Amino acid sequence: MSDKHLNKKHLNKEFLHKELLHKELLNKDQAASSNIAVAYVHSSDSEQAKRIAKKWHLPYLGDSKAAAKQANLRFLLQVNEQYLELCKLDEPKLGAISVDFVDGAVAHRRKFGGGRGQDIAKAIGLKHGFRPHVLDATAGLGRDSFLLASLGCQVTMMERMPIVAALLDDGLARAQLNSEVADIANNMALIYASSLDNMALAAQPDIVYLDPMYPHREKSALVKKEMRVFQSLVGEDLDADNLLAPALKLAKYRVVVKRPNYAPPLADKKPSMSIKMKKNRFDVYVNLAIPKE
């Protein structure tokens, strides 16, 4: 595994590189970013909202109340008492989503989810004290990444949508300031880039983890409100099949893909083994056996 500090230095350089990648990323995100703006709920959060708009190249709206007058806006990224939240303006009842590694579902899963006995830990291969460097190449809201980091992995997250990356960046920054989870958050780094072409920016991952968006079968009423906001923003990752080959090339030990049970394997490639759960499964592609320490 690469040295944590070296890796952090390396990631700082990558942040500059990320700015260059922004143009390429805009293509996928253009539709979403043209109907989204950044705002504040209380004027005390206005500086933070301005900084976020500038950092992620998103339009700055000012007071969130102004959103009501903007007919073309679909989403609002608002700073609310230092939390960055995403709201779907045409369905306000769905509520706002944010990345919160300190409280809520993610914290609950960390405390009561079953530790290294969980299916995701088995799929990654976290037995015999193995503490791998995992590249989560489809980071999303970082829930799986945080869980893996809490189980002792060093995690590099890659996310291509600026709105999602902004939420993740905000959640990570708050977690780094919280004494209960700072050690976990300090083992996580975010690269804002598309992993289709930039996977190798993550230095020598032991494991590559993939969880691309797949069309949901459940009727939308059954999908949790939070997921409905997220799904309507991200859509489907129709190019996900193309992630498997670079992942297999880069991962030292294995590639793990999370799929709904009804979905075919990624790129129709049969995995070495699968771990089945109630609604999803982990397809595991083994490159090399995990060492028994």
Ligand SMILES: C[S@@+](CC[C@H](N)C(=O)[O-])C[C@H]1O[C@@H](n2cnc3c(N)ncnc32)[C@H](O)[C@@H]1O
């Ligand atoms: C289903 S979500 C992942 C959820 C995540 N596992 C979690 O626990 O929160 C899929 C995410 O992968 C991102 N994504 C898809 N393809 C990507 C790519 N080629 N590079 C970077 N991010 C990608 C999407 O933008 C989306 O945010």
